[in-house]
Each structure stands twice: as structure tokens, then as C-alpha cells.
């Protein structure tokens with residue numbers, strides 16, 4: 001294991017692996033990624049892998065678009081499949097206001113070079129045989145996004161970075177972090193590591209890792225459910241995969257998984273996980289599912305997609321998902337702690353991880369972020385957000401689900 005490096009990244013999920021890869025592409029190869037267990041052990045292994053282009057801010061869309069590009073590049077560099085399914089996505093308009101907002105996005109997507117159009121209900125029906133378009137006002141269609149295999153993508157990124165000279169150490173928990181002469185000293189289970197720069201890509205664990213330094217990061221985990229159905233007859237007869245659907249009324253996303261559907265639910269009253277401390281022995285585990293909480297959403301989903309009332313449920317996964325008070329990741333330096341960087345707080349880390357790593361790696365290597373995006377800067381919350389305030393803000397972000405903010409940027 002390298003013990004004296006330019007950069008040590010803590011956390012081997014999609015975000016840490018993406019950053020290791022991007023640093024190696026930009027020429028920073030004296031790097032070490034340190035993972036407590038296996039790569040993807042946190043939230044990454046059980047994610048649905050959705051990588052849409054649609055984001056409420058045009059600039060966030062650059063992070064989404066950069067992610068698909070990054071994963072496909074890592075696939076090419078490593079020879080390891082990232083399992084990209086280019087299904088496209090439909091974001092249905094459930095009110096005239098939503099439709100109006102989707103139309104406002106058209107110019108922004110054109111600027112970004114991303115295929116985007118607002119389609120009418122008959123086109124939704126043609127693209128997706130299971131959606132009842134009654135009461136819809138069309139949809140935003142992004143035909144070139146889809147989903148990846150999160151574990152395949154993480155491993156492809158790590159392999160491509162290792163081929164470029166980076167080191168990856170698994171089963172190596174970081175036990176403590178301290179400032180050192182010209183950088184940082186990490187105590188790990190495999191011995192000490194010195195680094196000029198450290199990057200915390202440890203999701204909700206970042207809060208606990210930084211607490212002893214007096215750094216208060218408002219990162220908390222909610223439970224998040226996804227449900228996978230048995231095969232659906234309408235899908236059996238179609239050769240291509242249908243587009244993913246996102247619906248603010250139902251507060252669910254639904255994409256094809258095999259010949260069935262996978263739906264992720266944003267509950268109205270989110271439940272937090274491990275508020276009093278992340279269990280030390282937390283492994284690649286799922287949390288007990290709670291179907292009662294999902295029912296109000298599933299009932300609405302059955303209105304939108306009547307086939308959901310007929311098909312059996314194969315699996316329900318409930319896993320921890322990391323949140324910040326405004327729902328956006330924390331990316332960049334903490335200026336009061338030179339050499340300490342954050343890449344934490346991702347609730348759509350598969351969708352934005354690759355592009356965020358590109359953004360941050362440019363910042364680290366060139367001294368400036370790749371483009372202007374202050375809404376994600378790591379120091380934006382200061383050091384004094386109380387736990388109660390963070391939880392209240394996260395609750396309102398989570399229950400916002402797919403509803404857009406009133407003003408789009």
C-alpha cells in the first residue's frame with residue numbers, strides 16, 4: 001500500500017472511484033483510495049443505477065451528462081462493462097405549470113447539446129405501453145439517458161484508475177484523521193498514511209469521520225425504498241426497453257428491469273436511519289422494508305400504470321440514502337482546513353457521481369472548478385447547522401420528490 005501520497009480518497013463508492021479515475025486522467029496518479037470494506041459497500045451496491053439527464057438546474061444537468069460520459073469512458077479504458085442501458089426517460093407533466101417549466105428547459109438543453117423535447121400524450125403512449133396518459137400534459141423526453149450497473153461502473157472506474165497508476169486498498173477502514181505538517185495523517189487498519197490532500201467521499205460516514213476535528217457536516221441518511229416486480233406481459237413482447245418514467249404526482253420513478261419494472265419511491269414522511277450513530281459493523285445490508293409507508297404512492301402509481309395493480313412484487317429493497325439540507329452534494333475544499341476536500345452528500349450519486357468527480361478533479365488539479373456551480377460548494381452550510389435544522393430541511397427536500405422548485409435556473 002502507498003503510505004505517502006499526493007491524494008488519499010476515503011470511500012470506495014461510485015463517487016470515490018469516479019474521483020480516483022478523473023484525477024488519474026488529469027495526471028494526478030500518486031493517489032490512494034481507501035475503502036472500509038469492498039468497493040460499493042455503502043449505498044452504491046443497491047442503487048437502481050438511474051442516470052437521467054434531467055435536473056432542476058441546467059448546471060446540475062452538466063453533472064448528470066458528465067456522469068454517463070465518464071462511465072462510458074471508464075468502460076472503454078478498463079474493458080469492464082458499466083451496463084449502460086440507453087432507454088431514455090420521460091418526465092411526465094402532471095400540471096400545466098410543470099409543462100410550462102419543461103418547455104423553459106428546452107433552450108438550456110440545446111445549449112448543453114443534450115437531446116430534449118417536450119412530447120404530447122400520444123407520443124408518451126407510443127413510447128411506453130403501460131402509462132395511462134389521462135390527465136397528463138405531455139412529458140419532457142430525454143431519449144439518450146438511461147441506467148447503468150452501479151457496481152460494474154464503480155469497478156470499471158477503479159480498474160481504469162489503477163491501470164493509470166492509482167492504488168486502491170479495500171478492507172482498510174480509516175480510523176482517524178489529523179492535520180500533519182504539510183497535509184494530513186490518516187490512521188488506517190493497515191497503518192498510517194500521509195497525504196497532501198484528503199477527500200472525504202464517505203457519504204453519511206463523512207459526518208462522523210470529521211466530527212473529532214470540530215467539522216460539522218450536515219449529512220444524514222434517510223431510508224429509501226425500491227420495489228422490483230415480476231415480469232409484465234406487455235414488456236415480454238417488446239424487444240427494446242421502455243423509457244424510465246418520473247412522476248411528481250406519484251412521487252416515484254419507474255424503469256424497466258429485465259421484463260418487469262423497478263420503482264423507487266420518495267415517501268411523503270421520510271424516515272431517518274442511524275441518527276444516533278452508524279452501526280460500526282454495518283455491512284452490505286438492507287433495512288427492513290415497510291410497505292405500509294409505500295402504499296399511498298403505489299396506489300397513485302396503479303392509477304398511472306394500471307398494470308402495476310396486476311403484477312406481483314418480486315423484491316423490496318430499503319437502503320440508506322445520504323442527504324444534505326438542500327438535497328445537493330457537498331463538493332470542493334473546506335478553506336479553513338487546507339488540503340481537505342469533500343465529495344459527500346450524494347442522494348443521486350450514480351446520476352451525478354461521474355460528472356461531479358470531473359468537476360472536482362479539475363478544481364483540485366487546476367485550482368478552479370470546471371465551471372461555475374456554487375450551489376454545490378462544500379462550505380455553503382458553514383459549521384453550525386444543528387441536527388434538528390438539518391433534519392427538517394432534509395425532510396422537506398425528500399418529500400419534494402420530483403416536484404420542481406418554483407424558479408428554475
Ligand SMILES: Cc1cc2nc3c(=O)[nH]c(=O)nc-3n(C[C@H](O)[C@H](O)[C@H](O)COP(=O)(O)OP(=O)(O)OC[C@H]3O[C@@H](n4cnc5c(N)ncnc54)[C@H](O)[C@@H]3O)c2cc1C
Pocket residue numbers: 010011012013014015016034035036037038039040041042043044045046047048049050051172173174175201202203204205209223224225226264317318319320321322343344345346347348349350351352353
Ligand atoms: C434503494 C436506493 C436506490 C437508489 N437508486 C439510485 C439511482 O437509481 N440513481 C442514483 O443516482 N442514485 C440512487 N441511489 C443513491 C445512490 O445509491 C447514492 O447516491 C450513491 O451510491 C452514493 O455514492 P457514494 O460514493 O457517495 O457513497 P457510498 O456508495 O455510500 O460510498 C461510501 C463508501 O465509504 C466507505 N467508508 C465509510 N467509512 C469509511 C472509513 N472510515 N474508511 C474507509 N472507507 C469508509 C463505505 O464503506 C462506502 O463504501 C439509491 C439509493 C438507494 C438507497
